Amino acid sequence: MSGPPARSVSTPLLAVEQLTKRFGRVTALGAVDLRVAERAIHGVIGPNGAGKTTLFNVLTGLVAPDAGRVTLGGIDLTRLPSFRRTALGVCRTFQNVRLFGSMTVLENVMLGRHCRTRGGALAPLLRLPWRASERAATRRDAEAVLEFVGLAGKAHHRAVDLPYGDQRRTEIARALATEPRLLLLDEPAAGMNETETVEIADLIRRVHARDVTILLIEHKMSLVMGLCERVTVLSFGEKIAEGDPAEIRADARVIEAYLGAR
Amino acid sequence: MLSDHVTSILIFAGIDVLMALSFYLPAAAGQLSAGQGGFMALGAYTAAWLSVEQGVPFVIALAGGGLVAALAGLAVGFPALRLRGLYLILVTFAFGEMVRVMFLNAPVVGAAAGYGGIPASTTAAHVVVVLVLVVFALSRIGRARMGLAFTALRDDETAAEAMGVDSTHVKLAAFTTGGLIAGLAGGLYAHYTLYIDPEAFGVSRSLFAMLYAVFGGLDTLWGAVAGAAVLSTLPEVLRGLKDWREIVYGLLILGTMLVRPHGLLSRRR
Numbered sequence: 001m002s003g004p005p006a007r008s009v010s011t012p013l014l015a016v017e018q019l020t021k022r023f024g025r026v027t028a029l030g031a032v033d034l035r036v037a038e039r040a041i042h043g044v045i046g047p048n049g050a051g052k053t054t055l056f057n058v059l060t061g062l063v064a065p066d067a068g069r070v071t072l073g074g075i076d077l078t079r080l081p082s083f084r085r086t087a088l089g090v091c092r093t094f095q096n097v098r099l100f101g102s103m104t105v106l107e108n109v110m111l112g113r114h115c116r117t118r119g120g121a122l123a124p125l126l127r128l129p130w131r132a133s134e135r136a137a138t139r140r141d142a143e144a145v146l147e148f149v150g151l152a153g154k155a156h157h158r159a160v161d162l163p164y165g166d167q168r169r170t171e172i173a174r175a176l177a178t179e180p181r182l183l184l185l186d187e188p189a190a191g192m193n194e195t196e197t198v199e200i201a202d203l204i205r206r207v208h209a210r211d212v213t214i215l216l217i218e219h220k221m222s223l224v225m226g227l228c229e230r231v232t233v234l235s236f237g238e239k240i241a242e243g244d245p246a247e248i249r250a251d252a253r254v255i256e257a258y259l260g261a262r
Numbered sequence: 263m264l265s266d267h268v269t270s271i272l273i274f275a276g277i278d279v280l281m282a283l284s285f286y287l288p289a290a291a292g293q294l295s296a297g298q299g300g301f302m303a304l305g306a307y308t309a310a311w312l313s314v315e316q317g318v319p320f321v322i323a324l325a326g327g328g329l330v331a332a333l334a335g336l337a338v339g340f341p342a343l344r345l346r347g348l349y350l351i352l353v354t355f356a357f358g359e360m361v362r363v364m365f366l367n368a369p370v371v372g373a374a375a376g377y378g379g380i381p382a383s384t385t386a387a388h389v390v391v392v393l394v395l396v397v398f399a400l401s402r403i404g405r406a407r408m409g410l411a412f413t414a415l416r417d418d419e420t421a422a423e424a425m426g427v428d429s430t431h432v433k434l435a436a437f438t439t440g441g442l443i444a445g446l447a448g449g450l451y452a453h454y455t456l457y458i459d460p461e462a463f464g465v466s467r468s469l470f471a472m473l474y475a476v477f478g479g480l481d482t483l484w485g486a487v488a489g490a491a492v493l494s495t496l497p498e499v500l501r502g503l504k505d506w507r508e509i510v511y512g513l514l515i516l517g518t519m520l521v522r523p524h525g526l527l528s529r530r531r
Contacts, residue, residue, distance in 0.1 A: 083429070087426055094421065100414050
């Protein structure tokens with residue numbers, strides 16, 4: 001570990017202990033420890049193939065780890081299916097945007113309300129009065145989130161017809177609709193020009209201001225260094241450094257991992 | 263009033279629409295079934311047996327057939343949790359064949375000789391009532407919370423799970439409801455033909471249910487309704503063509519799919 005052990009004042013929201021995942025002979029995650037403080041913007045960087053996306057997949061339950069433990073606010077998530085983690089407050093966006101192709105932008109975001117609403121297949125048949133009002137509430141909530149991310153005018157477009165930057169915003173909106181405590185953003189600025197990158201940084205700050213803790217994978221160093229108070233560096237599945245942006249910039253192992261110096 | 267001939271065409275068309283909807287329902291959640299004929303058989307035989315051997319009122323027999331088929335749908339749903347695409351088609355196909363062979367060897371319901379003496383209870387009104395209730399229920403569900411979850415699962419199962427959808431729950435609900443609808447269709451069918459045998463519910467029944475829904479378009483339940491209504495009555499319209507009928511029928515399907523590859527009522531091109 002480089003730098004002073006600058007312990008966060010609050011207890012960590014997310015605690016990852018000795019998390020390990022192998023694919024055949026490749027170690028995607030080798031006993032990774034990670035603590036993300038409540039209300040932090042925490043960056044995860046590293047060269048391609050460092051295990052960043054695998055970390056997100058394990059945190060969200062899409063991939064089962066070989067060893068290790070994941071807890072959120074003290075609750076053990078390690079064995080929980082993906083949808084339960086979402087209900088407990090972990091949600092994500094995807095590196096290669098995964099919106100629901102046949103749905104409008106609004107419907108994509110309304111789907112995000114699924115775990116915060118009730119009503120099975122029989123509910124709409126019983127015509128219970130609060131069901132109708134709940135549907136209206138779901139729509140209002142989704143519209144409010146779209147307003148927040150700046151897509152109110154595109155609610156009724158098919159999500160996959162939007163320009164790339166707007167698709168990424170839709171994904172963020174859909175994740176916000178689940179009311180996450182911890183939001184995992186997987187390269188939110190990938191493929192964006194400078195203006196769009198500045199806009200997405202602004203959006204991430206506004207999400208953070210709503211008391212959402214953010215774990216951010218990103219290749220654009222300007223974005224990571226500008227947003228994050230703490231950064232973890234992965235290389236070949238190992239954590240090689242952790243600290244504030246200034247410490248990371250100065251860390252010899254980080255420079256080596258990025259430049260491939262020997 | 264309508265002639266007996268026209269009434270009979272409408273009743274069979276209504277039953278075909280129900281079968282198309284029974285395929286559409288799991289398909290709307292991305293689960294393709296080639297075994298809906300098996301659920302129809304369970305509904306038909308259960309309802310017929312309840313009428314013939316137990317003498318229960320028609321409505322009870324119909325509900326009993328629907329219930330047994332729904333439970334079978336739930337049972338088939340479990341292996342379906344682990345299977346996708348072609349593999350799921352294979353397993354549901356095997357289920358349909360299994361049901362057919364089971365009735366072929368069940369002496370209680372006539373085995374290969376078929377099962378007769380079923381009371382003539384089904385009228386056009388019954389078919390219309392069941393159809394309206396089913397369409398009404400599905401359209402309400404489709405616009406509600408569960409409908410969105412179905413679509414999400416069909417579009418991207420991984421993303422749906424990551425956004426909080428319990429895919430197990432949705433898939434089981436889809437297969438159970440699909441089984442229920444096929445079971446109701448079977449009960450109506452048995453009490454109209456008055457005689458049933460296992461061959462009526464074989465692989466061609468399952469494939470036609472699929473064809474109707476795909477031909478109409480899988481975007482909405484109205485696609486299944488339109489597809490079955492058109493393809494089920496078309497042979498009657500083409501009756502004058504005699505030997506050429508089947509060929510023209512096939513050509514019309516081919517031509518339509520060329521012009522509208524995602525189905526009659528699909529919004530996609």
